[in-house]
Amino acid sequence: MKKVFFLMLVMALALLMLAGCGDNGGHSDNYQANDFQSSGANQTNESSDSETPNINVDNGNDSDSESQNISNENGNDTIAPSPAVLSGLGNTIGNFANRGYIAYSNGRVYVSRTPYLYSMNVDGSDIRTFSSRTGIPSTAEASHIHVFDNYVYFRNTHGSIVGINIDNGNISIPGARRPMDNTSDGIFATQFRIIDDTIFYVFRDGTISIFSANIDGSNRHRISDEDENIVYFTVIDNRIYFTIRGDDSTLHSMNFDGSDRRVVVSDSESIGNFINYSNGRIFYRDTSGIFSMTPDGSDNQQLIDMRRIITMHVDGDVIYFVVNPTNGRRSSSIYSMNIDGSDVRQLVTDIDTPRIYVAGGRLFLRFSNSSAIYSMNPDGSDLRRILD
Secondary structure, three states: OHHHHHHHHHHHHHHHHHHHHHHHOOOOOOOOOOOEEEOHHHOOOOOOOOOOOOOEEOOOOOOOHHHOOOOOOOOOOOOOOOOOEOOOOOOEHHHHHOOOOEEEEOOEEEEEEOOEEEEEEOOOOOOEEEOHHHOOOOOOOOEEEEEEOOEEEEEOOOOOEEEEEOOOOOEOOEOOOEOOOHHHHOOOEEEEEEEOOEEEEEEEEOEEEEEEEEOOOOOOEEOOOOOOOEEEEEEEOOEEEEEEOOEEEEEEEEOOOOOOOEEEEOOOOOOOOOOEEEOOEEEEEEOOEEEEEOOOOOOOEEEEEOOOEEEEEEEOOEEEEEEOOOOOOOOEEEEEEEOOOOOOEEEEEEEOOEEEEEEOOEEEEEEOOOOOEEEEOOOOOOOEEEEO
């Protein structure tokens, strides 16, 4: 009789333990595993910091930061990825052109704001924080964010490329999903792209060169010429497009192995870093405006003649760009236009110069002189402060 009672007691305790684990096998949806920190308290939309940009919106809405009425009317709807997303990139070319501080995947937006990397719903709700235990030093920021294969990859301030498991916050050991670490082998990666199982990255090895490596960090080799310094590169249609220091007027391209080098543009005033791609065409800006061409450089057209375009982002059929005519504080404006140069609209005025990102059907604004992150609809309406 005692044995039967003992067995019944053991079975009851086991059932209680299973019930405590829930349906997720012990892993909470809020990443309560010490590797993540819930940060709903960081969503301080009501405060007004003097350093926060004073934003005016040309759509009839009062969008001053003190009078924001933040609503979550979009709920948690999953929005289809931007049409600018290319298979295997882990982010959009337009977001990468703006240093990839923001990315979107499976209904979540990943946002870099020093000192942490955040994830949230598109409407700014359910903010979660990757803690400093995930390899982001307290003074670091995450750039060039890639999201795929259940990992978030990014470059931290020290040049390390880090991969974090989205489910549990674990980091694989260096040499696996942390393939390049300047603290162990002197590599400083200034920018990178992951294409399938290959990492293309830029770092200084005598000159600033483009290298490639397997995802585990093996088989590293230089693919750009040893005597040139790379300023910027991106990947379009299975080719690498890049600019070289001292030759601001030229855009080059080559295969992934460095072969078949071509000059795509040779007469730009200054082609800059904001190379975008959409609908089978490359878009870039120089000091005289925004241009469009085919990937081989033919049919090069100037879409708009406008000076002082600071940054741009092409998403589907629309180009978003920031103009600062006086190079002063709070004198920038955000515009949009169709990719054929028509229907130019001024969306936001009198702001500090932001970088523009597209994630989940909304525009996100990140300012260099403020920690605040804003988002808005593509037409400039429904401006929200997401992070202070």
